[in-house]
Amino acid sequence: MHERIVDLLKKNHLSITESRKKILSHFFDANGALAHADIEQKSGTEFDRVTIYRTLQTFVEKGIIHTIPTTDNSVRYALCKDECSAGHHHDDHVHFMCDECGTTYCLDHVTVPKVALPDGFKAMQNDLVVSGLCNKCS
Amino acid sequence: MHERIVDLLKKNHLSITESRKKILSHFFDANGALAHADIEQKSGTEFDRVTIYRTLQTFVEKGIIHTIPTTDNSVRYALCKDECSAGHHHDDHVHFMCDECGTTYCLDHVTVPKVALPDGFKAMQNDLVVSGLCNKCS
DNA sequence: ATATATTTTGCAACAATGTTGCATTGTTAT
């Protein structure tokens, strides 16, 4: 697992640093998505707040993680599947937010159905945000 | 139009105040969704920042407007259709965010397709966020 | 292995966004 993290960083031409390794491992350990605050909590005072912001930003740019649109408008991040392309990734996601425990799941195996848009609208990316009760809370 | 605003406030057992009328009229005038900053800009120094926050909060609670999950994680609000029920509203929305001009549209007439969730997951609300180019920018 | 170039980090300062308590003002009901 640790090797996989280093490989992932190398593949994306990123310097192998403690903060990047640790933050990335938190994503591998987590079953759901993580918010900035979650990572800050897990890391303690190990890294500066700014470092976490910049690391997350870098990971998003490289397509290692992606941001999740949420109904409560908190910023959350989740690991991308290998197929996620960097930058303007045209890939669709289904996310599930539990109203009870707040956990956010990235449902990779569910495909987003295409919808018919009004004339002149061109869809580049589709994100479906489903909220309700997760399998642990129902 | 102005009558409709007063009626809407009365129907929701809210006091008829200048700020509520003005803020609500901004939503009726806007073709897209509004962020807190948009309203602050449109209102100038007429109302306190806190009043705008509280007004938006009240409108959301009453089901007059709803928050929109966005890919860039900025908080946006849009008018609910009449069918929107207050509180835990089980109603689905399709929103379109233009990557070019940033305008967010609430596509009321497009229905959100139901997706199959893993066992134990119960969907209460579905929000589909489509991003790309709107009819003015394509 | 060492020196150099490059990248990343931490710190400080700042900007933006959102929240809370309380006295004052405005709205509603009697």
Next chain:
DNA sequence: ATAACAATGCAACATTGTTGCAAAATATAT
């Protein structure tokens, strides 16, 4: 008109996110 109630403005504060720059860590070339 008056009393009861609700909403507003102000001030102070908490949280979240951003930027510039010197110091430290990492990568590259010798």
